[in-house]
Amino acid sequence: MIKSQRLSTSRVFTIALLVSLLAVIVCTASSDSLYALFFFASCSPGVFIFTIIYCYVILALEARGILYPNVFFRFMTPFLFFTLLSWLFLYPGYLSDFQQYSVAEYLDIFMDFSFDFLLPMGLCMGLISIMLPPVGKEETGLPDS
Amino acid sequence: MEGSKKRNPYKTNIILLILISGLFMLSHVLFFAFRNTIDQPPLPGQYAGYLPLGAAAKSNALELKLLVGDPGERRKLFPPLRDPKTGMILLHALQEETNSTDVNVYYRIDANGTLLDSLRVEDYDISLNREYIIHPDYYYSWFLDGSSGRQEYLPVNKDLKLGTEALRQEYEALYKKATLVQFFGYQMLWGKNGVTEGDRRRFYDTKTDKVIFLIQNKWHALFGKDLEGMPGGEKKATLDSIKALNLDRLGVPNPYLYVANFHKESQGYQEWNGMAYLNLMLGKDTLKLKTEMTVKESEGEHPLNYHHQLQYFRDETMSFPIIINENYQCYILKSRSVKKL
Numbered sequence: 231m232i233k234s235q236r237l238s239t240s241r242v243f244t245i246a247l248l249v250s251l252l253a254v255i256v257c258t259a260s261s262d263s264l265y266a267l268f269f270f271a272s273c274s275p276g277v278f279i280f281t282i283i284y285c286y287v288i289l290a291l292e293a294r295g296i297l298y299p300n301v302f303f304r305f306m307t308p309f310l311f312f313t314l315l316s317w318l319f320l321y322p323g324y325l326s327d328f329q330q331y332s333v334a335e336y337l338d339i340f341m342d343f344s345f346d347f348l349l350p351m352g353l354c355m356g357l358i359s360i361m362l363p364p365v366g367k368e369e370t371g372l373p374d375s
Numbered sequence: 376m377e378g379s380k381k382r383n384p385y386k387t388n389i390i391l392l393i394l395i396s397g398l399f400m401l402s403h404v405l406f407f408a409f410r411n412t413i414d415q416p417p418l419p420g421q422y423a424g425y426l427p428l429g430a431a432a433k434s435n436a437l438e439l440k441l442l443v444g445d446p447g448e449r450r451k452l453f454p455p456l457r458d459p460k461t462g463m464i465l466l467h468a469l470q471e472e473t474n475s476t477d478v479n480v481y482y483r484i485d486a487n488g489t490l491l492d493s494l495r496v497e498d499y500d501i502s503l504n505r506e507y508i509i510h511p512d513y514y515y516s517w518f519l520d521g522s523s524g525r526q527e528y529l530p531v532n533k534d535l536k537l538g539t540e541a542l543r544q545e546y547e548a549l550y551k552k553a554t555l556v557q558f559f560g561y562q563m564l565w566g567k568n569g570v571t572e573g574d575r576r577r578f579y580d581t582k583t584d585k586v587i588f589l590i591q592n593k594w595h596a597l598f599g600k601d602l603e604g605m606p607g608g609e610k611k612a613t614l615d616s617i618k619a620l621n622l623d624r625l626g627v628p629n630p631y632l633y634v635a636n637f638h639k640e641s642q643g644y645q646e647w648n649g650m651a652y653l654n655l656m657l658g659k660d661t662l663k664l665k666t667e668m669t670v671k672e673s674e675g676e677h678p679l680n681y682h683h684q685l686q687y688f689r690d691e692t693m694s695f696p697i698i699i700n701e702n703y704q705c706y707i708l709k710s711r712s713v714k715k716l
Contacts (some may be wrong), residue, residue: 270609298388307388310395327640328415335380336407 237289237363245361246281249354250274256350284308285358305359309352316347336343413485415599416637422636422652425665428700436660438711440692442490442697443468443482443705452703455484455688456614458506458518462486462692465518465614466705467503477501481508483518488695488707494523500563504555505612507594511559511585514594528587528596535583535598541600556610560584560603570700617697620687626679630656631696632687637670637679646671651681657696666700 257270288304292295297307324339325331331339389607407443426432427556430441443452443466451469466482476497483491494517498510537545550556564570565579578585584602588595625634632655640649651668654661669682684701698706 292384295384296391298384303388303392306393307392310392310399314395314399314402317399321402321406322642325410328413328640329411330414331407331411333407336411340403346608 237285241361241363242282242285245285245358246278248361249281249357250277252357253277253350253354256353260345260349281354281358285362287363288358301359301364304362306357309355312351312355313348316351317343320347376571418638419636422638422663422665425652425663428653428664428666430706432662433711434660434662434666436711437655437657438660438709439655439662439664439698439706439711440488442466442484442705442707443489444702450480450703452699452705454619454686455617455697455705456503457617457690457693459615463518464617465503465506468703478686481517483521484707486694492521492523501712502557503613504557504589505614507555507589509557509587511564514587516592519592528594531597533596533598534580535577535600539600542602543605543686546597546599546602546605549586549588549590549595550605550607552590553595553610555589555612556607557587558584558603558609559586569628615690617688617690617693620689620696622683622685622687625651625681625683625685628654631689632656632685632698634668634679634681637668637681639670643669644692646682651683655698655708659711660710662708 244342247274254270254274258267258360261270261281288297288308292299297303322345324343329335376541414512428439430439432439444450449471450471453467453469456465456467457463463486464484466484468482469477469616470477471479471480479496479501480500481494481496483493492696494508494515496508496510496515500508500511506516506518508517513527515523516526517523525622531545531549532542561579561582561584564585565575567582570579578598582600582602583598586597586599586602586605588597620631622632625632626637627633628635631652634651635654636652637647638645638650638652641647647670649668649670650665651670653664653666656662666685671680671682686699688699689696695707695709698708700706
């Protein structure tokens, strides 16, 4: 069985700090407004706290055997999950009624959405998944079934 | 923890990934392949010939004429006023409000709906008293006679030589004869920046008020201390305002102006944006117009609640209605057959 990963406090704080910095930089760069910096900077304490919670939840899920402790799965599973959630909540702002979109137009709209939300979210999650403690080979003994 | 012992995390994670991406693909199937194919029912053919609300809109019998307003201009247009005797209409547009001055533009429209001329007044403290455009230092009788020059008040007691009792008698004599009276307190008259030092010393320091009287189409100005406390008070009048049609229920058919059809185009937050097809009527003739509008669907008796800034003014005695749109452009609706005869 997989041993639950130990996450040192200094490590989780480093991750949270880097992620909140990255979020501010990426969000500001992709926005046109001058005030964006102030807005996203004021959000960064929230990002900081959310990141700490997120790291522990990921590790807890791995300990329960729901997530496979690997950089790819650590990134892909929550990323897809949050993509689905944000798309379901935010699509009314992107898709208008009675527009009869062609495939290309629909893809364009989805790309807009991706650049607005998925890109910053994905970069932050990628950073977290890389920086979480790697799993030692001797600890990842697969169950015998 | 016994269950987790049997669980293969690799397999579980793969299944989870497939499940989430499956749901994600399902959402696209729903939005693109299903929801995207739903279309608004086509516009009935009878609405195809509706013209955009603007100066070019005309039918065989009616036409819309632009009186005042360029589309790019920022301005505010006050409701039109009408002289009951001559039928002339006065329009007041506040074109600009800056720190140094207000730009007021007045328009004169005759009883047949033709724009006669306009007057530009750039100053503070402009008010209207019946037909007169009043400033504390000068006035315009332009609406009556068309003269665009400033007119001076005929001064009474400007040298401030009358004593208290004589001033009171003078005031009462003028007040009896006057049809209109307006007061200006000394603080607003001489306490401003533009007043010369001599005037300030002479009038502000002696607390000299000013009262203007309209006597036989001439305005007289009486100067004196404590005039604001004199008996009688102001006599101010306004020209008749023109009755405005209540356009809150634009969806209900009436013989003036209503929305015949609304074509939804996109959904906003709790509302629909789209094109409204208007029937604008004069007598038995109808002018068919279209304009962009927003609609809120609400419960109750009148299900459609139109958001718009159209204004419609018409008195029973007027031969034409005045229509003001959301950009403060002023139109009149005229019958074309009358012009040919």
